[in-house]
Amino acid sequence: MSESKDYDESCSALEVLDFEAALKQFQKLVEKTVTQKTKERLGLYIKDDDEIDYDEFYRTTQTLFGPEIKEHNVKAFFRKISNNPDAKTEWCEIFGYFIGGNGALPSQLREENTVFLTSEKQQITYPGKIFHLERDMITSIVKVPHLDFTVTSSQKGVLTIFNKKDTAWINGCDFLTQLKCVVAVTERTIIVWDYKSIRTKDNYFIIKPMENSLLCVCTATMSDQLAEDNILMGDDKGYVNLLKVTSDHFGMKQCKGKKESQLQILDSKDFHIVKRKLHDDWVLKVKYISDLNCFGSCSSDSIHSFVLDDIKRLKDNLPVKEFSVPRGVNAFAYCGKAKVIVTGGKYEAYIMSEESQFVQDNFLL
Structure with missing residues (x-):
């Protein structure tokens, strides 16, 4: 012993x-x-x-x-x-x-x-109605690690399996104005949610897998588009991705009359996704500025900190308009009335004016 x-x-x-x-x-x-x-x-x-x-x-x-x-x-x-x-x-x-x-x-x-x-908290609500009507007591709890679920038994003879499915962070979302849907990105997937079906059942599509981890997303709405939306996404490898989607991709016309829940997994290889590496670090934000007919993307990269150019530049290898900011750019915004772009970094803020072809004026914070 x-x-x-x-x-x-x-x-x-x-x-x-x-x-x-x-x-x-x-x-x-x-x-x-x-x-x-x-x-x-x-x-x-x-x-x-x-x-x-x-x-x-x-x-x-x-x-x-x-x-x-x-x-x-x-x-x-x-x-x-x-x-x-x-x-x-x-x-x-x-x-x-x-x-x-x-x-x-x-x-x-x-x-x-x-x-x-x-770092995480989760409130588990009992799925059955018995606990809402009368008291019961858990008499035994058994964790099954290799299957990732927990089994409980109660005094009143109820056996329950609590199963926590894998979840992923949603890193960004936007609204598809032509398709009237919500788009969101997680680390390796694109989610398109047909919110109009909320009165019946959920109707959403998951496009996966993505090659890199998606960090931000926005919709690029153009005046000459009637039945399609462009989705811009930034990832952790410095790429800005462009995905064009139409109602035909999701078969929404066929799904509208159905009342049951619609969850469809779509292979990303079936979509034509254009991407171009514009930064040497994570793309923290991407935004389409319709007043300028340009998209902007920013990164904590000190060399390729902020890019502002036509969306066509994602499809070729021509030089892009970019700015270098020490310690990079974490966020930016455009004011149509003042016609300026404001960027924010770790210690400095920059204002770029359209009249001066976006010449930088910096303010140390």
């Missing part, structure tokens, strides 16, 4: 040592990534074989800590250090936990013994 106990204790000690070694390697990975992102924002980084992008960061992190690491937690951590290399980080964030500090939480959430806070 004592030998078995000693064996268990030695195994636990080895696991602790392995975890500490993994933490040290992870800290080195974070420091190297932060250094790279800082140099990129200053325009001092020169690409080499040791460059760390998101795929490399996620692959290394999963190798260090195993399959328990969830991709959405790693992606949130990577976004945090990419957008703000000076931000304070903790290793537990990649596991979905955050350390609460003084003043970091609202007073109603503070507890005397609070150490960790989960």
Whole structure:
């Protein structure tokens, strides 16, 4: 009995040592990534074989800590250090936990013994009507990890399976003015929702898989279009994507008379998606400006920070009109009355005037 106990204790000690070694390697990975992102924002980084992008960061992190690491937690951590290399980080964030500090939480959430806070909360409502009518008590809860569901039993003899299906962040949405639908993008999919069917049942289409992770989306409405919409999307590899959709793609005329729920998975290979790499970092926003007949896209890239040009440039290799801003551009907006474009970065804001062919005037914040 004592030998078995000693064996268990030695195994636990080895696991602790392995975890500490993994933490040290992870800290080195974070420091190297932060250094790279800082140099990129200053325009001092020169690409080499040791460059760390998101795929490399996620692959290394999963190798260090195993399959328990969830991709959405790693992606949130990577976004945090990419957008703000000076931000304070903790290793537990990649596991979905955050350390609460003084003043970091609202007073109603503070507890005397609070150490960790989960990054996600989900309220589970009971699907049956029995719990709405009379009391019952859960007598047993069993977690089935490899199938990702939980089984419960109650005093009144009710067996229930709670199954949490995989979900993805919606990174952006817009309205398709010609098709009268809502379009949204997740990391690897495009969702088109026919909201007009809301009085009957949901009617939506999922286009997947996408090659890169989609971060933003907008509709490019042109005056000469009657029955089609153009969708602009930015991704994590610096590409701006153009997708033209019509009602024929989704067979909406055939679906209008049906009352049952319509969910259709469409292969992205069946769509003609034009894309062009305009930035060397994530495309943070893309917008079509109808007054200028141009689209704009911005990135935290210090060299190719802001692009403003005709949508036709996505289909060829001709030079585009672009501006370089130290530490990149995080957002922009156009004012039709003043005929200016305002961009915002980490420390500076720029105003570009149409009369002066969008010459930059900067203001240090």
